Amino acid sequence: MEILGTVIGVVVKSLIFIVGMFLAAAYLTLIERKFAGHVQQRPGPLHVGFHGLLQPIADALKVLTKEDIVPANVDRVLFYLASLLAFVPAIMILAVIPFGEPFTLFGVEIKPYITDLHVGLILALAFGSISIYGVIFAGWASNSKYPMIGGLRKAAVLIGYEVALGFAMVGPLMMAGSFSLREIVEAQEGFFGSFIWYQPIAFIVILFAILAETGRTPFDVQEAEAELVSGYNTEYSGMKFGLFPLAEWYIGTFALSAIAVILFFGGWKGPEIFGFLSPFIWFFLKVFMMFMFFLWVHWTLPRYRVDQITEIAWKVMLPLSLLNIFITAIIIMIKG
Amino acid sequence: MVSVKFLERPKLKFWEKIFFLDFVNGLKVTFKNLLRKTVTTKYPYEKLTPPKRFRGVHAHRVKDGQEPPSFAVLGKFMEINYNESRCVACYMCQQACPMPTLFKIEAIQLPNGKKRVTRFEMNLLNCLYCGLCVDACPVDCLIMTDIYESASYERKNCVIHMEDMSDRGRDFDRRRKQEKDRIWIDDEERNKLWGQIKWI
Numbered sequence: 431m432e433i434l435g436t437v438i439g440v441v442v443k444s445l446i447f448i449v450g451m452f453l454a455a456a457y458l459t460l461i462e463r464k465f466a467g468h469v470q471q472r473p474g475p476l477h478v479g480f481h482g483l484l485q486p487i488a489d490a491l492k493v494l495t496k497e498d499i500v501p502a503n504v505d506r507v508l509f510y511l512a513s514l515l516a517f518v519p520a521i522m523i524l525a526v527i528p529f530g531e532p533f534t535l536f537g538v539e540i541k542p543y544i545t546d547l548h549v550g551l552i553l554a555l556a557f558g559s560i561s562i563y564g565v566i567f568a569g570w571a572s573n574s575k576y577p578m579i580g581g582l583r584k585a586a587v588l589i590g591y592e593v594a595l596g597f598a599m600v601g602p603l604m605m606a607g608s609f610s611l612r613e614i615v616e617a618q619e620g621f622f623g624s625f626i627w628y629q630p631i632a633f634i635v636i637l638f639a640i641l642a643e644t645g646r647t648p649f650d651v652q653e654a655e656a657e658l659v660s661g662y663n664t665e666y667s668g669m670k671f672g673l674f675p676l677a678e679w680y681i682g683t684f685a686l687s688a689i690a691v692i693l694f695f696g697g698w699k700g701p702e703i704f705g706f707l708s709p710f711i712w713f714f715l716k717v718f719m720m721f722m723f724f725l726w727v728h729w730t731l732p733r734y735r736v737d738q739i740t741e742i743a744w745k746v747m748l749p750l751s752l753l754n755i756f757i758t759a760i761i762i763m764i765k766g
Numbered sequence: 767m768v769s770v771k772f773l774e775r776p777k778l779k780f781w782e783k784i785f786f787l788d789f790v791n792g793l794k795v796t797f798k799n800l801l802r803k804t805v806t807t808k809y810p811y812e813k814l815t816p817p818k819r820f821r822g823v824h825a826h827r828v829k830d831g832q833e834p835p836s837f838a839v840l841g842k843f844m845e846i847n848y849n850e851s852r853c854v855a856c857y858m859c860q861q862a863c864p865m866p867t868l869f870k871i872e873a874i875q876l877p878n879g880k881k882r883v884t885r886f887e888m889n890l891l892n893c894l895y896c897g898l899c900v901d902a903c904p905v906d907c908l909i910m911t912d913i914y915e916s917a918s919y920e921r922k923n924c925v926i927h928m929e930d931m932s933d934r935g936r937d938f939d940r941r942r943k944q945e946k947d948r949i950w951i952d953d954e955e956r957n958k959l960w961g962q963i964k965w966i
Binding site for chain 2: 472476
């Protein structure tokens with residue numbers, strides 16, 4: 431019976447997370463379009479609903495009902511698999527992200543996370559790495575030149591930044607002494623306990639890595655519109671096409687922002703001024719601020735060349751993150 | 767002879783390299799733009815009025831007593847009622863047009879010896895809106911209006927005829943005959959949008 435209860439609880443929580451993430455991602459598209467519009471002094475979506483509030487729903491209906499064209503010479507299995515492989519791992523990262531402390535509602539203890547693994551961060555990194563396959567498969571299976579180039583570029587960028595991201599995460603981990611995201615949050619006490627004050631270098635490296643992983647602008651070589659029609663998703667249409675930007679630009683950015691918030695900004699911690707909801711509100715506020723920062727960077731900067739990006743990854747970010755580990759280790763040794 | 771001048775990329779200072787100062791400057795610019803008002807027109811709901819000299823869909827001015835003196839001479843030989851297109855079928859517009867088959871003009875001689883224009887058609891699908899026909903017209907009949915929405919579902923609807931051209935001309939003159947020409951160097955509306963433009 432106890433196992434059944436756990437299973438039902440986990441299933442219900444997963445469903446809430448997945449549906450919530452879908453809705454959130456849909457409205458993140460609206461936020462992005464509004465933001466991009468106003469940065470360019472145009473209003474963005476305006477006519478569907480009040481100031482375009484129903485636009486995501488209209489878009490979803492449109493994408494879902496579009497004809498799904500599969501080109502004749504594609505590798506069918508990989509072609510179908512690719513869009514799922516890009517999307518599923520991105521949403522699986524949410525399994526280990528804690529949104530708040532456990533609380534009791536109507537006498538039932540509710541944990542606002544799906545699992546609290548001891549290796550949560552490694553799992554998140556692993557899922558992040560799997561989503562590369564989606565892009566590479568999409569590029570390969572499309573049997574077309576632009577997607578191929580886009581997929582390979584993304585692979586080159588991601589391999590470089592995965593390494594830097596992994597090493598940069600070691601700094602906060604050493605300070606927290608745990609891989610569990612919940613314990614990392616609990617290790618950060620108070621405003622000046624946040625790891626951002628102790629690990630600024632790691633934070634900068636992780637900012638760059640998140641921009642590269644999610645393919646946002648300074649590093650969006652994989653879908654450089656000027657050179658590769660739309661990069662690896664050129665041959666896709668319908669919802670299979672819709673899943674790629676949804677996974678990369680919105681769910682991916684959201685999940686990685688959440689991890690960055692947990693590692694550096696103390697997760698759900700903050701003054702308890704909103705009652706029992708305050709952990710959630712603080713967490714989502716912080717994640718939202720991170721997300722908006724990425725949008726801001728995206729709609730400001732022009733694109734780097736591929737060689738420059740990989741150069742930054744291997745020659746700047748990797749040494750920086752190693753240096754950060756070294757300094758952190760020495761300080762921890764001295765302080766004991 | 768064109769000569770090429772090679773420019774070195776400006777070297778970044780140390781602090782600019784470390785703290786990405788040019789990134790920060792760019793971010794500042796976008797943030798400023800974020801707070802500014804939008805400059806767009808919500809097109810199907812709001813439409814900008816083009817300047818009076820805009821070269822839009824063609825129209826015919828009608829005989830309304832304000833013709834240029836040249837019409838007094840030509841009009842003697844014409845059978846034109848009041849408030850009707852003042853076209854004298856001189857084919858000047860067709861001569862000036864870079865597209866030979868764009869105009870279809872026909873006129874007949876009435877039993878009383880006078881000339882009457884029976885057909886004046888323009889196929890706007892072939893028109894490049896250069897305005898040469900307007901310049902060529904000796905009686906100030908053919909004009910271009912400020913109407914720019916000439917799209918249509920069928921090709922035959924893109925051909926304009928004498929009747930609807932004179933309707934359009936009457937409408938255009940009613941709306942904008944009295945308006946002063948906008949000379950765009952010292953145009954107030956333009957100043958409001960983009961500030962005074964400096965001319966060297």
